[in-house]
Amino acid sequence: MKIVIVSAGLSSPSSTRLLADRLTAAALQHVDAETEVIELRELATEIAQHFVTGFPPARLAAALDAVAAADGLIAMTPVFAASYSGLFKSFFDLIDKDALTGKPVLLGATGGTARHSLVTEHALRPLFTYLRALVLPTAVYAASEDWGEEGLAQRIARAGAELARFTAPPVLPAAGTAPDVDTAAAIAPRSPTGAITSVDPADGFVTVPFEQRLAALRVP
Numbered sequence: 001m002k003i004v005i006v007s008a009g010l011s012s013p014s015s016t017r018l019l020a021d022r023l024t025a026a027a028l029q030h031v032d033a034e035t036e037v038i039e040l041r042e043l044a045t046e047i048a049q050h051f052v053t054g055f056p057p058a059r060l061a062a063a064l065d066a067v068a069a070a071d072g073l074i075a076m077t078p079v080f081a082a083s084y085s086g087l088f089k090s091f092f093d094l095i096d097k098d099a100l101t102g103k104p105v106l107l108g109a110t111g112g113t114a115r116h117s118l119v120t121e122h123a124l125r126p127l128f129t130y131l132r133a134l135v136l137p138t139a140v141y142a143a144s145e146d147w148g149e150e151g152l153a154q155r156i157a158r159a160g161a162e163l164a165r166f167t168a169p170p171v172l173p174a175a176g177t178a179p180d181v182d183t184a185a186a187i188a189p190r191s192p193t194g195a196i197t198s199v200d201p202a203d204g205f206v207t208v209p210f211e212q213r214l215a216a217l218r219v220p
Contacts, residue, residue: 008084020076108120108141
């Protein structure tokens with residue numbers, strides 16, 4: 001099993017790469033997988049050449065093949081003009097239209113201010129939904145002030161666990177036996193209503209009746 005990390009950070013060291021590394025480490029706490037990091041800044045010239053010539057140079061072709069063959073993907077970008085960077089978008093413009101179909105993708109972004117925290121939802125998520133990827137529920141945005149904060153660490157841990165859960169291959173039942181319900185739940189956990197959730201089934205679910213919620217809102 002292999003997880004590929006695509007980082008569009010431009011500097012070295014890069015906060016985008018740092019966030020990618022922390023998300024990777026969080027996922028590897030739950031699943032045994034090989035990893036490969038693709039630094040787009042090292043492929044910028046090849047990406048531009050591909051647009052002009054229509055043929056990818058060898059290093060870029062290898063990167064595109066790695067993304068297509070990955071079992072799971074971590075896609076990271078710095079924020080430019082309230083959206084993903086041009087380098088990030090250019091790389092995924094070159095991905096085959098069917099390469100990401102059904103592939104679990106963990107989204108992340110970094111920026112200088114919390115005002116861009118919804119970039120993962122209004123820019124990144126629609127892009128990968130269009131590519132028919134399985135975009136994970138938790139996306140992680142890190143502003144400059146977030147580093148070292150407990151909230152960022154919690155989001156990273158939750159997102160890493162989700163990637164591991166959806167990337168892990170299902171354990172198929174032996175011939176003539178019923179599927180293992182617990183195994184299926186661990187791979188794609190569902191709430192009592194049937195909706196996919198990031199909550200670990202082992203932790204259990206607490207369902208609060210609707211009328212009880214309404215009663216809590218009443219003014220004494």
